[in-house]
Amino acid sequence: MKNLIQLTIFLPFVLFAQTPEKVPPVSGGTKKEADKSKSLEEKKLELVRFDKIKKVLEEDQLLEEANKKVKKASFKGRKRADWNKRRYNIPNEQDFWDFISELWLVKRASQLQWDFEKPNYGLELAFKKFLEKMGHYEVSFKILVVNSPRIFHMGLPSNKELIFVLSLPFLRTMDLSKSEICLLLFEDFKRIKAALFKNKIKVPQLKKMVGSNFYNKKTFNKKIIDQTLNHYDEIVFNKGFNFQEQFSVTQQMDLMLKSDLKDWSKYYNLLQKIDDLVKNNALFKDYNKIYPSAELQMNWLRPKSKNI
């Protein structure tokens, strides 16, 4: 009876008590939003402050139950705060490059002219078989055919599904067969695997940003993304790859294709075709700037003759 009287006296004070400090605060949104996302236990805990009625609870042997409730509410609060923090995650290495490569394609849609009606060339089937022949299994890939001579062929940085871009004017002018296109794609495949493109993107703070979190920062620095997209432009349209990188790719191709001389000679003939095109067609004269150079690649491939 005594306890009941005490409880009725304390209850009004308890009901209008302030928010306890133990519940972790929620940031990253307005107070209204934070209140909305609170769990029932947390809301109850805001109304009832068990520490103020500790004596009554002790006498009623309810202290253990009250502690349980406080623990449960604080656990839920921490979980919610953690979830809220995770929402500010920046994609990790695995997710970032696939996303940013697609973002670049989307942002440069008008320059690259990829949104046009085209038949199904069956390239995906041919390249799938080629990869399997070369012993590369479980490789997911996407091929985008563009209607622009500004880009020739390129493997964009990607992890989960490899992204390849092919220029239709380039393929048509060269009159390439499916197996020759596969060889070009395989060259790009080797470049992606060696992260040649990715390593060329030297945007300050990009490495630090990938896989981090911007919960405590006020805003996300979008400039880093814009700079990365500009670096993509620079590599795809102007700089391309250097001699050293080309040499290593050509050597790898040589090593892979030598097991089937038919493929090896096809690759050699392809380089010859490219060399002829670059030398005779002004529209594709920049090819050597991006991939230096077909002529040199042929030299590297040619067996060295020994003087006796």
Place this chain on the structure above:
Amino acid sequence: MKKIILLFFLTQASAFANSNLRLLKISYLKNTFGHIHQNASRSSTSLTTLSCGHPIKVYEVTNKAGQKFTTFASGFYYVSAGNYYGYIQSSFLVDKKPNCFQKKYPKFFDALSLEITDFYYWGRLYDQYSQGKSTVK
């Protein structure tokens, strides 16, 4: 009276439409963005752009001859999302809610401030891709 006649015709029309379609399943869009097309072709007009994880109703269609279809030319489903009825590539859909990029990194995605044109092109991008995967024989 006019209203009653109008209502009668409307109900008849919708009943006719429903008799040709049978709900097969509810699937979810797995790509970042995607389009529902007017016809079963990837270059067909887009009716609406959907975001990853959007629920889509997949139908079985019965034609006048009584033949039933679930997939159409080159792997398209007849689907609906909201008020839009059209076609989408079956390979774009999954039966379980996917782990979408937008959901995984919501604040990063919002911070990019993408425009409607970007959403549209992103959906088109998936229509234009030729996708494949090498497998163990």
